[in-house]
Amino acid sequence: MDKFKSVLTRDEVAVFTLRALYSEYGYERYKMSKFEEYDLYARNKDFLVSENVITFTDTDGRLLALKPDVTLSIIKNSKDKPEGVIKTQYNENVYRISGGTKSFKEFMQVGLECIGNVGDAEISEVLLLAAKSLDSISERNILEISHLDIPESVLTYCGVSAAGKKNIFSYLAMKNKDGIKSVCEREGLAADKSELAVSLVDIYGSPEAVIPELDKFRVNEKASEAVDRLSSLTATLTNAGYGKKICIDFSLVVDMKYYNGIAIKGFVEGIPSGILSGGQYDNLMNKMGRKSRAIGFAVYLDELEKLSF
């Protein structure tokens, strides 16, 4: 490998490092060589990072697509496995609209999925691998973790309507406290409940600082379970030496049509947007008619060229 060091770019090095890391944990390589029908992506449009997909007609007239995403394919092509787990890793090009140019670009993506009877052990392992992935890219990194049941339960407990929730979630993602307050006012919430909703923005940071504060979110059984799970999972990561690089943050908002439970996003200093993103997606599995549960994440390597050191 040494003789290649001088010629490999940062993202190429990352691809090999991450592949080796995931193999070490028993994640088998998934190669996607055929094209999926456009329909697969059209049905799950909101799951995709950008909804535009390059399509073309196959020799038999079927409408196919260049993959905008790998997860959907992995689910579709894997057996439903309510017992045991399948551990898969991939490293593929995906085709999406690039932000600035508004035209299609090829992006290199590395990621892993764990599908089947996913329990605490598997979730812990995936979180650990996310932390290790970030570490292999840069020492200066932060893994943001949220449990989606916590904000959801808190808002339900406060009596926020479905439309109000949607607004609050979009303000929560922006950490916009004024916005959340104004929705609470419109919904006619009592002062203490509105304060509780706003504290979803205020409470964030290392597990050490945040976990003791979370008791106020134990508004029902579901929320209580979520708090317990979040504290046990972050404790495992802390024991593995990642305590200082974890940030519990409920402003990490994702589409709950697909995701549930734990959600994660990884940041590296010097790159302006998240480079790792993932979480549990039992709801997507359900939507695709699967009984098994799933968790996974992807690392967006195209961002690495922005690192200047």
Add this chain to the structure above:
Amino acid sequence: MKRFINIALPKGRLGEKVYGMFEAAGFECRDIKENSRKLIFENSELGIRYFWVKPSDVAIYVERGAADIGVAGKDILLEYSPDVYEFLDLNVGRCHMAVAAKRGFVDDKSKTLRVATKFTNIAKKYYSSLGRDIDIIHLNGSIELAPILNLSDVIVDIVETGATLRENNLEVVEKFEPISARLIANKSSFKFLSDKIEEIRTGISKQIAKD
């Protein structure tokens, strides 16, 4: 090496007012008040660095991480939906996003409504919420001219006092979104500089004038 906090401020009167809030909160930078051609101003003691940019560009600087924090109008945030944190409503630069038309204009719902605006996305979203079929005419300035020359039926634009509209025989049909300056931050920067950025946010929040 100490990491500076980069702050993008909107050029112009609003920016000067906003800088005043930063200064009052204890984040002063003396050079900034001198009339010079310099683009970047530093206070190395406090570890902060200011720069003036075109108001509509602040969100881009912040979203792309060239600035860690900045001050941008809510109009720009609504139009471009940048992926940034929106920490505070600074309660300055207050105005409204509004629909305006020639005095006495009546909307004929059987026709496509022609809308001239700088804010294409805001206009589209507003009219789609009303279920009204529209045609968008994107202009970069002098929007008020459009209805006068019959280029459009209405305009969607920022209205502060309404004086320009009145002088041109136009009137506000509806104000639909309050606008003001917001303190925004890059999501990634905030993860690594949260203490310092929180300190600035707290300082600035004390400078916000109450209605």
